Amino acid sequence: MDGSIDDKSEDSPSSSGSSQPQNLSTVVHTITAVPTAIPNQPVQVQSVIQPTQQSVIQAAGQIQTVQVEEDGEGHLVRTDTDIGIEKRREILSRRPSYRKILNELSSAEAPGIAKIEEDKEEEAAITSIQTTIPSYVQTSAGQTIQIAAANQNELTTQGLQTITMTNAGQGAVTAAAMPAGTTIVQYTQGDGSQQFVTVPAGEVQAYQIRAPSSLPAGVVMATPTGITSPQQLAEESARKRELRLMKNRYKNREAARECRRRKKEYVKCLETRVAVLEQQNKTLIEELKSLKELYCHKAETE
DNA sequence: CTTAGTCGCCGTCAAGAAGC
DNA sequence: GCTTCTTGACGGCGACTAAG
Numbered sequence: 001m002d003g004s005i006d007d008k009s010e011d012s013p014s015s016s017g018s019s020q021p022q023n024l025s026t027v028v029h030t031i032t033a034v035p036t037a038i039p040n041q042p043v044q045v046q047s048v049i050q051p052t053q054q055s056v057i058q059a060a061g062q063i064q065t066v067q068v069e070e071d072g073e074g075h076l077v078r079t080d081t082d083i084g085i086e087k088r089r090e091i092l093s094r095r096p097s098y099r100k101i102l103n104e105l106s107s108a109e110a111p112g113i114a115k116i117e118e119d120k121e122e123e124a125a126i127t128s129i130q131t132t133i134p135s136y137v138q139t140s141a142g143q144t145i146q147i148a149a150a151n152q153n154e155l156t157t158q159g160l161q162t163i164t165m166t167n168a169g170q171g172a173v174t175a176a177a178m179p180a181g182t183t184i185v186q187y188t189q190g191d192g193s194q195q196f197v198t199v200p201a202g203e204v205q206a207y208q209i210r211a212p213s214s215l216p217a218g219v220v221m222a223t224p225t226g227i228t229s230p231q232q233l234a235e236e237s238a239r240k241r242e243l244r245l246m247k248n249r250y251k252n253r254e255a256a257r258e259c260r261r262r263k264k265e266y267v268k269c270l271e272t273r274v275a276v277l278e279q280q281n282k283t284l285i286e287e288l289k290s291l292k293e294l295y296c297h298k299a300e301t302e
Numbered sequence: 303c304t305t306a307g308t309c310g311c312c313g314t315c316a317a318g319a320a321g322c
Numbered sequence: 323g324c325t326t327c328t329t330g331a332c333g334g335c336g337a338c339t340a341a342g
Contacts, residue, residue, distance in 0.1 A: 098328090098329085248326095249313080249314065249315095251326085251327090252313080252314070252315080252327095252328095253312085253313055253314080255326095255327065255328065255329085256312075256313070256314080256328090256329080257312080257313095258328090259327095259328060259329055259330095260311080260312085260329095262328095262329095263329085
């Protein structure tokens with residue numbers, strides 16, 4: 001069950017994401033779990049959480065204050081059934097991202113925890129495609145052919161220096177989900193990095209290399225010139241679709257990596273918090289013990 | 303040595319959220 | 323409304339380990 005957390009202790013302002021307690025003393029909070037599948041049903045949860053954790057979830061989900069009453073057995077029961085439930089459920093239908101959670105945690109926490117940086121690696125990401133795709137190409141014993149650019153000015157404005165066409169229609173390429181006979185068009189940029197596009201065999205000479213604005217810098221679409229028949233148009237659109245899918249898959253691969261990294265970081269952060277809290281709990285228990293002893297000793301002497 | 307089970311990592315897809 | 327981002331779920335793969 002995906003539950004929201006609502007603070008029942010003293011000053012729980014649902015409006016403020018900024019007024020977070022800075023000390024890490026243990027506070028008993030009431031967790032009001034809002035069932036997403038069974039609406040308006042009171043739930044009974046009590047737990048001990050930290051102020052920062054509570055503030056995180058408040059900030060992410062903008063939780064409202066809810067009425068909580070104690071039932072006969074000492075459980076805390078949520079009793080409000082009126083406005084805001086739908087909205088809250090809507091808000092909570094998806095948990096906030098790890099990036100948000102961890103950044104909130106970091107801002108509330110001591111400065112030891114680093115924030116998750118925004119992605120500023122767009123260029124690096126595009127560079128890494130060059131290290132991925134060549135593995136399909138280098139294993140083939142393809143014939144390399146130098147071709148001339150159809151529009152030299154256009155190419156030079158894109159920073160291209162050489163264009164190399166690699167005839168790589170062997171098994172290594174077909175294993176990479178490319179049709180047999182597919183030709184890889186490879187070109188080298190000014191910085192020495194390489195890019196690849198796929199072109200069906202037999203159509204190479206009819207192609208003009210261009211760089212459409214919709215693609216990331218450096219990725220080139222190969223567009224056939226003089227296509228007239230519906231079949232060629234269909235092939236062309238299929239090719240474009242495949243290229244788009246390849247691009248999406250690549251981006252998602254990177255995104256999944258990032259997501260896993262953030263998740264790991266988030267879990268690590270939580271584990272650290274658990275360790276800290278356990279230690280604090282220990283200390284507090286010891287403190288309570290010694291105070292009790294002191295009090296008993298004093299009472300005995302009087 | 304082989305096999306089965308487990309674990310961690312990865313790529314992909316799909317769905318929802320967020321941005322424009 | 324469309325595109326991009328984020329993340330859960332799923333399956334595949336390799337490494338490791340214990341049992342036979």
